[in-house]
Amino acid sequence: MANLVKGFFKLTTLLCLILALSGCALMGLAVVPAAVSGGAAGVDYTLTNNAYKTISSPVAVVEAALNKALKKMDIKETKRKAEEGKVSVTAVTGNLDIHISLEKVTPTVTNIEVNAKKGIFLKDKSMATEIIVQTEKNLEVKK
Numbered sequence: 001m002a003n004l005v006k007g008f009f010k011l012t013t014l015l016c017l018i019l020a021l022s023g024c025a026l027m028g029l030a031v032v033p034a035a036v037s038g039g040a041a042g043v044d045y046t047l048t049n050n051a052y053k054t055i056s057s058p059v060a061v062v063e064a065a066l067n068k069a070l071k072k073m074d075i076k077e078t079k080r081k082a083e084e085g086k087v088s089v090t091a092v093t094g095n096l097d098i099h100i101s102l103e104k105v106t107p108t109v110t111n112i113e114v115n116a117k118k119g120i121f122l123k124d125k126s127m128a129t130e131i132i133v134q135t136e137k138n139l140e141v142k143k
Contacts, residue, residue, distance in 0.1 A: 051128035069134035
């Protein structure tokens with residue numbers, strides 16, 4: 001009986017490791033429902049706790065609203081990389097490393113994804129959400 005339990009434990013552990021290390025796209029894209037209220041409605045999270053949302057505005061317009069939000073929140077942009085239909089921004093606060101990705105879905109729709117990290121393992125979901133909320137508020141002002 002003890003050998004059966006040990007064998008089952010080893011098999012379960014091996015299967016978990018294979019799944020975790022396989023780079024399974026489904027795992028990274030799975031969404032954890034977010035309990036949100038007010039301005040954060042519609043912000044979802046990946047399994048790795050990155051906040052993301054799809055916004056009905058072109059990448060350039062969302063980027064301008066994002067830059068305004070970062071300045072308002074006193075977050076310092078340290079790096080920006082632009083490619084065809086995609087913009088990546090790296091920023092910092094006193095204790096957070098923030099990675100923001102804007103990706104064109106269509107000419108008038110953009111995905112925004114924010115990853116706010118404290119060290120290696122900890123994430124600040126509220127900061128990531130607030131960056132998206134403030135970006136959206138800046139878009140509403142333009143309308």
